[in-house]
Amino acid sequence: MSKIRYGIVGVGNQGTYYALRLDGGLVEDSCLTAVADINPVKIEAIKPKLKGEVAYYSDYKKMLSDGVCDAVLVAVPHYDHPQIVIECLNRGVHVITDKPAAVYTKQVEEMNAAAEKSKALYGMMFNQRTNCLYRKMKEIIASGGIGDLQRVNWIITDWFRTQKYYDSGSWRATWKGEGGGVLINQCPHQLDLVQWVVGEMPVSVNGFCKYGKWHDVEVEDEVTAYFEYANGASGVFITTTGEAPGTNRFEVSGTKGKLLCENKKLYFYQNAEDSQSFSKTSSESFAAPKCEVIEPETDGENPQHVGILQNFTRAILGKEPLFVDGREGIRGVELMNAIELSGWKDGARVNLPIDGDAYYNELMKHVAVSRFKAGNDNQVEGTLNFGTGFVKVKSEK
DSSP states (O other): OOSEEEEEEOOSHHHHHHHHHHHTTOSTTEEEEEEEOSOHHHHHHHGGGOOSOOEEESOHHHHHHTTOOSEEEEOSOGGGHHHHHHHHHHTTOEEEEOSSSOSSHHHHHHHHHHHHHOSSOEEEOOGGGGOHHHHHHHHHHHTTTTOSEEEEEEEEOOOOOOHHHHTTSTTTTOTTTTSOSHHHHTOHHHHHHHHHHHTSOOSEEEEEEEESSSSSOSSEEEEEEEEEOTTSOEEEEEEESSOSSOOEEEEEEETTEEEEEETTEEEEEEESSOHHHHHHHOSOSSOOOOEEEEOOOOOOOOOHHHHHHHHHHHHHTTSSOOSSBGGGHHHHHHHHHHHHHHHHTTTOOEESSOOHHHHHHHHHHHHHTOOOOOOOTTOOOSSOOOOOOOOOOOOOO
16 A cells, blocks of 8 residues: 555543644645544534545444555544553554553553454554653663763643633533543653653652642642652652643763753753762762763654554554554553552552552542533634643833
8 A cells, every 4th residue: 555544532631632733734644534433513613724535434343344545543432442442452553542542551451452353553642752851861871871870850730720711612621531630631641751762660669649720630649659660769740730930851860961851942961980889988078979961962853643554554564663563552551540540549659560459449439429511512612722831021121
């Protein structure tokens, strides 16, 4: 085949975003040939926005049966990811799903088992992995550039959302409809990156979650989590949708220096000598290793969603390896589940890997008393804010 024919399941905010890019020719060697959504209002809303020949469905299984697409992009509410992904994989249809992979690890394990048996490719829309700054951080850490891990800090609070946002869908910010709040909706990328960049998962988590602190919602809209790693290193992960202006500051420190990513810049504070070696041999009480601050050179590339779709397309065609294997999605979900479970237990320590049954049982208790709220489920926003972490500085004279 010369072109990969894509079908999209779900054309709300995110699905429409993808549809316009595939239909607009932004992804080489691909075309949009089908769209499926159970909401006829959303189908009618997207029709005038698309220029190509696209088939429209209310049932995604009928779309698969008709053979109108080679690959499927899943952009539906989180609880529905697994059934669609598994259906595609069982039929041998390539599939890439939006983040997170699912709501809880037991679901992701089922998805991964289906992927193991299928000949089709399974991808995840971890578009933030394409950012040259995060790729460079991963490269430096993997090469031993910062030495032994000592500390990981990520303050990611530039997810400000209004009450109108939460009221834009009856399922939003409910345990029954979304499965969580800021952790499952805004932060799956960072929960993926914090382990992908560092190169390892924490061994335990303490989560401190505030539910409906800044908005009229039942789920968490503010979180502070404490990580502990195998070598004793610590980490702190802070996020909220209630703070403006927010911050996006990612630090990873080791015995040979630290990496700081903030305001679209990356700095490497490189020690002239390993700090622990220096500590053991120095004859001075208040000395510290000499440190040089450098701005690592990157390739400058940050193709985001289009980049992931381009890679997935080329991987199907055998032109390049798959950049994000969908089976890796379980790591971020496990971190999210661990933080949430700890939060429900007043910050008690949760060891990783998490007890999937324990999390599921606790989640279902919350789902049982969860209520959908009044909301416009037909609404599709014209623009999307993915969080920039960038603040424009104005000089006062």
